[in-house]
Amino acid sequence: MATLKPVRGTQDVLPAENRQLRYVESVAFGVAQIYGYGEISTPIFEFTDVFARTLGDTSDIVTKEMYSFEDRGGEGITLRPEGTAGVARAVMSGGLQQDLPLKLFYRGPMFRYERPQKGRRRQFGQVGVELIGVAGPLADIEVIALGHQFLDRLGVGAQVTLELNSLGDTQSRAAYRDKLVDYLQGFEDQLSDDSRERLTRNPLRILDSKNEGDRKIIGGAPVLSDCLNDESRDFFDAVKAGLEKLGIAFEINSRLVRGLDYYCHTAFEFTTNDLGAQGTVLAGGRYDGLFEQMGGRETPGIGWAAGVERLALLTGETVAAPRPVAVVPVGNEAEAAALDLTQELRRAGVAVDLGYSGNMKKRMKRAGNLDARFAVLLGQDELARGAATIRDMDSGEQSEVSLSQVAEHLRQSGA
């Protein structure tokens, strides 16, 4: 039995749950299309370099969370831990930089070797968008508005808060980093072990620490927004003004830094308090340095990704399966006729189920369990008259309809 279990952090998704997940994805894609995005699919695995070089050597994803292996040809391969790097690689491989700006939507599984928790799996679904090739703040505004509208359409708008920050351009970020390290070094012996290590590796991340002692120290730390140069500040102001104009509420969170190295300027997260520790539901930011870092031409970009399972948990709604019509033959001779009728209805686009075996009572019960809208009863009597009895499973009303009219009758009844 133990060996028949799925690998830790993975799970089998049955039809009822899949309907919810597909629903989340389809809402996302629907809204993305309204904004002019087309869907791109990239491979589920890439050369390890694609992720290692873009995410940064200091990110936790690269240092301990990647599913990496060597394939039979000796190539270093990694199951994608996120979507942006693969999309950027595809844009460069395909020469798509000639077609800027690009508006791309993606969906699919991602893989991270993490300790599973509620809303956190080793294989999980993401939907995401990337707007590539637009340097101005209008891109940031549109991408955030798209995320906002998506969450709204899903019906979780009231449960989430948009947090916003600016990391500034490279120059601003470097200036801030120096200031922050200066400040924190004064408290080095008081910082948590994790944070002390990050002091040299990735000091900005200390701002995000949940350790109580750390937070006290952070409270007095210099603020990133004070270090933005004029250009970065103007950019951020423009983004904020745009969101206000669109009526999209946000909170400035100066401690918001993204985990991945390629981000600059705008960083944002839609978070909720309804999912325990995994509160981030949709997050993204601007990544103007990414393409260069991958060895390509400098190309600005901004995007976000959202966790499909987390959003499905948040909506709490179940998505009902479509209601079929059940064809119920009575007696052996009726089975052949039932098969014909079933096929005819299916060709006409009607969803049909037939109880495969058993007496009428059993088949009716199965029809009930399938939540059938109508049952089509075929017995000796009906067959002799070239007809079938159609039963409305909700009202219990029955009427006899000639066989040739069954499809039409059902269609008119809304089946």
Add this chain to the structure above:
RNA sequence: GCGAAUGUAGCUCAACUGGUUAGAGCACCGGCUUGUGGUGCCGGGGGUUGGGGGUUCAAGUCCCCUCGUUCGCCCCA
């Protein structure tokens, strides 16, 4: 990777301080009703109590190991 909790039938849960064949509800199957589901009544199948080891006359119950899950840390969608 660290800390804590937890694991009994398909699902939700019982089983006093360790004490005879581990129970219930729901679900499933059959019958009352051999041409009618959703309500009712009667009956039935189903558990090596996550797995392994140990303590004991006796372990679902205590101890150790292991696997899974949950909550937090870390990190992130």
